[in-house]
Amino acid sequence: MADIRPFRCLRPRADVAAKVAALPYDVYNRQEAKEEVQREPMSFLKIDRAETSFDDSVDTYAPEVYQKAKELLQKDIEDGIYERDPDTAYYVYELVMDGRAQTGIVACASVEDYVNQVIKKHENTREDKEIDRITHVDTCGAQTGPIFLAYPAHPVIDGIVGKIRGEKPLYDFTAVDGIAHRVWKIDESTDVENIQKAFAGIGHIYIADGHHRAASAVKVGLKRKAENPDHTGAEEYNFFLSVLFPHDQLKIYDYNRTVKDLNGLTSEEFLGRVRESFDVKESKEPVRPAKKGEFGMYLDGQWYALQAGSELYEGKDSVGSLDVSVLQDNLLGPVLGIEDPRTDSRIDFIGGIRGLKELERRADGDMKVSFSMYPTSIEELFEVADADLLMPPKSTWFEPKLRSGLFIHEI
Secondary structure, three states: OOOOEEEEEEEEEEOOOOHHOOOHHHHHOOOHHHHHHHHHOOOHHHHHHHHOOOOOOOOOOOHHHHHHHHHHHHHHHOOOOOOEEOOEEEEEEEEEEEEEEEEEEEEEEEHHHHHHEEEEEOOOOHHHHHHHHHHHHHHOOEEEOOOEEOOOOOOOHHHHHHOOOOOOOOOEOOOOOOOOEEEEOOHHHHHHHHHHHHHHHOEEEEEEHHHHHHHHHHHHHHHHHHHHOOOOOOOHHHHEEEEEEHHHHHHHHHEEEEEOOOOOOOOOHHHHHHHHOOEEEEEEEEEEOOOEEEEEEEOOOEEEEEEEEEHHHHOOOOOOOOOHHHHHHHHHHOOOOOOOOOOOOOEEEHHHHHHHHHHHHHHOOOOOEEEOOOOOOHHHHHHHHHOOOOOOOOOOOEEOOEEEOEEEEOO
């Protein structure tokens, strides 16, 4: 049973929502974040990445950076940019990209459900990245970046969302990147009750994107629980800000790979090694894999189509049978010497939304060989999570990205 609750939201006024809404903090490096805040001074990124208020001599993770984030949030509240809704509610959040809409429920998920694996993860997290967001959430007393959750589509939730979408939205704007954002409020008591009951009948919820934000919010909740002798379980720190999408609306993009060198091999030697595990054919066109088991490879200005034989998948569990695992276990590891793609500086990852041209550009520039992947499916993600296993790093790329600053959960 999943405990997915309505909450009292702190959110921007409708007339400034488009300016406040910001891409997630971790899609920018420091210079890019500074440039974005200069472009749009009202962007929530100024709070998410408060080092943008300092010169580069101040460390990104210095204590004064987190204090500045708290000050900036409080100032925006005092200035009336943010307002607290008077009641608890769910919200509907719709994002439209390239004519395709995905519509989720904004709510608070349970820390206890995360700990007890009712909410399932499919990736490991890094402690250094957790510490940053733990400090940010704890200092600000607020969760500001929603976790992207997925659930098996439910007809009751679908029906309520469909009805609400016929009403006038609270927010309706198109961001500078062309993504349309619309938000509606669900506060009618029957709808709220029925949504909560529907989620309670769902066995498991899955983290699609935002593993570090989720782990950080949970650890802050557990820290505050330990510090509170009068803890009841009803405190806001026991829940974390989420947007939950039905699985049948989600699209996972390919997450491609590029490698700096051929591990001491000549191009001819490398191709010979690749042919030991894959059928290799030259292609006159860039190769975008059309199905599981197909890979593209770009080397020395030439595209190749790679086909993995069925024997590479036989007897494998839900992780071993992922295309990202097949490439890692049969090529990146044994041929190119990439033993741990999470830490090896010789490999980089490129979200599929950037296109095959980016794979060519990198392999022709600072890298040597690039690989295009067939996207991991949402069903594979669920299967891995249900088996309590973890995917290799950079297995999934979700678009569009949820905006920060539109919904804030104070703890």
